[in-house]
Amino acid sequence: MMSDQPLIGQPISRLEGHLKVTGTAKYAGEYNVPGLLYGYVINSTITKGKISSINTKIAKALPGVIEVFTHENRPSLAWFDMQYSDMDAPPGSPFRPLHTADIKYNGQPIALVVAETFELARYAASCVEIKYTEEPFSTDLKENIDKARAPQPGLATFLKPLPPKPKGDFEKAYNDSFAKASGEFYHGTEHHNPLELFSTTTIYEGQGKLTIYDKTQGTINSQLYVGNIFGLHFKDVRVIAPYVGGGFGSGLRPQYQLFLSVMAALELKRPVRVTLERNQMYTFGHRPPTIQNTRFGADANGKITALNHSAIAETSQFEDYTEVVVNWSNMLYPAENTLMEYKLVPLDVYSPLDMRAPGGSTGSHAIESTMDELAYKLNIDPIELRLINYAETDTSVGRPYSSKELRQCFIQGAEKFGWSNRNPEPRSMRRGNKLVGYGMATGIWESMQLPARAEAILTKEGKLLVSSAVTDIGTGTLTVMTQIAADELGLPLADVTFSYGDSKMPFAPIQGGSFTVSTVGSAIKAAGKALRKKLFKKAKDIKNSPLKGTDLEDVVFKNGDIISKNNPALRVSFQDILALNKGAIKTTNTSLPKAFKLKKYSRAAHSAAFVEVEVDEQLGVVTVTRSLTAVAAGNIINPKTARSQILGGMVWGISKALREETITDYKLGKYMNQNLAEYHIPVHADLHDMDVIFVEEKDEIINELGSKGVGEIGIVGMPPAIANAIFHATGKRINQFPIHFDSLL
């Protein structure tokens, strides 16, 4: 079974795949216990104001209705903002469900009906009479740009830095430049829409103890949140999320169904499940609408001399949600004169929330479409323009890259895509009555690493158990972590079990930002390494050990044996060690990013996206007929799951450029298409030939695995590549997403 090849780098299928496709995998809303109660949330139907009265009498009188919780009868809870905070909380004052009669946004949860069945709870909810006093509100970013102001810094800006300071004299350099390109870009609100509905099942265990099945991207994040707000010992709060049906950022913060489920379970001392309906998934967190302006200037050789990128984004009235929109262009293009600005407009909406490649997928559209425009102004091929301005170091902060094989992405991507077949003239290529366009764009996403812990145990039977509290949001975390652990101890996959998604396991941060492999993978590797060391020591401690006098560097771990490299006859088996040890052997280890070393480098994954579109000349209908993304993301642990990540990102790129939008009625201050029939994400008929290349990239700095993470990079380059291809096909540059086909009539 065991080959000599390491498991890292093998395209291993998801270990839990069969459970998911057969419906056997259980999600947070599927844990049934006797006596389970069902909560149904009532949401505000006004956008701003106060609840003047809330009458629950009729609802409460219905047989089978247990309680209706509102701001009037909720239990007394934690006082301070900080206690409502979480690992992804922006600076400000976190929203508190059922806190007061104040309404801050449309869809705000204002009551929880708890009943013996879901259907009864839902019906009872329609019997609750609520009267409001309405106040004027603003939800339209475009109408309120005069209110733009700088964001307040906070803990969140550690991972999401505010724009770098201006360099040189942008205005002068831009005015003096040989070629200029500029644009205004608008992106509307988008919602994450994971397939799994948000749900929490809280099981009241007695004596202040809770077991909570939660849809989340961070079990410990939910555990700390619940402990802080409800004044429980952390050890008494166990949060489990074994399977997560998609997150995309929506589970990075504890959502209100968790709060309401726990509150009801504690008050009623019974198990309570709260599942949100699809339309309620539009009442927390979204990608914020953003207006961007760019001005790029270049000399006659195509060298970019001046970069200006400004963004104005929406936030809520209670938190300053920020994302990195404008920091990227100078990381990619080493201009001497830069001006990057990022401002917020607080509106009467819920706080925005990280959504796949937050900021990056927004900013890249403006940057890469402006680059495309500049290429036309200069009459230089778009790839050539990027090579002329290739940043060997990150000039935005003056640091080298830990590794950067973007050039290879351009070369290999262009070759496989057939970029050389492109006639640079817009509207010059066609098939029948379809205009054909080729477009490309660069993608970039920062590679971060956070601290994490992991445990590794060699059981009496010689099996390896590793664990971490991290979730698997469908990305392949279980499989990848199993591969890493197996390689560290030289065991076949079948002998390794990775346990995860449980807050009682060793600490892991929230799962997002493409940092799970580098963060948790490093912790697993460290725990494995520690176990390796321990086993080797025990092997040497055996009486007359064949490995006496050997160093750890001089042995290999293979198939349950520790073998001398110099003389393979000299070996000690795990069984020999375990026989003497009388029990399992266990290590727990913490992996901390090597902050001092890492600080000297900029660390990022890169990509080059290539797209072919067909645009119906008369009808405007756009089809993305071919797309290819070449990715440089360091060591790829599992090419199969990584490819799925990139493909998923590319599909989302098609969605962002051409399909999805949360339609807002600003007069009502609410979202109008809160369902999957009217919120358009791509269907199979929208997807055609798609391909992924991973270029080889060695990175000895970033972490011991040399891996950068691939969760976001797949989406970053696609939307501008599509917009650029549409320009090439039609000669029309549409800077508002999604590009409706009727804008091409």
Next chain:
Amino acid sequence: MNNFNYTKAQNVEEAISLIRATEGSQFVAGGTNLIDLLKYNITQVDALVDVNHIAGYHTIEENQENGLRLGALVTNADTAYHPLIEERYPVLSKAILAGASAQIRNMATNGGNLLQRTRCYYFYDVHTPCNKREPGSGCSAIKGYNRIMAIMGTSESCIAVFPSDMCVALAALDAVVHISGPEGERSLAFADFHRLPGDTPYLDNNLEYGEIITSIDLPAKGFSTNYSYLKLRDRSSYAFALVSVATGLELEGDLIKVARIALGGLAHKPWRVKEAEDFLRDKTPTVENFAVAADIILQGAKVYQYNSFKVELAKRAIIRNGIMALHPESQLPGAQPSA
């Protein structure tokens, strides 16, 4: 969703008497739209009368006028894939398959397809004014986000669009709707079945309370040689039409003898304009002639803030679909429109 009674009717007479026994009750067949409306609390019923088990309406058969009779309880999927429909009324097959999803078409019935409600965002949001849902409360769409709304036959009280694809083809085919009711049986020409909103937008059609659709007759003329259905929408499948066109042509030599052009996505009912079809008679099927017909059809269009594109889009769609009808073999399932 409120509690309601549920009964199964064994025959049409029983179904009608059950409906009349409880005021505020409704028939349910496939339920693909009605169940959503109940769950969203847009529609409240005191009783549902399940008509799925009524015998005699689950078949597609020849009628006495050399056409076909579609049982009201035949599913949309079974209709679309029925050999006689594919052979003699391919535009109907194509229109059905352009709508909804495979799963929904497997459940949805022919009778129910005629009775689906609009997909107007405001109709579906019970917390916004809507004259169709709550008469007299006002229309949120007229000054709201009206990209998907109507441009033909609108009124001050409603600009909603009827969403069916199947009905666009049925309109083009001059289908006849057979109805049973407390007063006996009657028939309505397809053009007379659906209503314009006027000042009664809560009435989608001319069915009286207690009446039930039993079958739909297709006349002999099926346009199986020259036909096309073109649907333009915000994604390639599972999205409602912004504009759709069903075209059937009967050619004699180089000349059009009969032209049928019905449009979806433009109005509160499938849209046909007799003058445009008359204009095309004895004309050659050219871009220029279809363009004139398109201009005639779109005369009197009234646009709103976000849907003015529909006028030009509809015109281009009419022209393209006319040309496509000359080459129906180019219309593979799911294919994008071609030359």
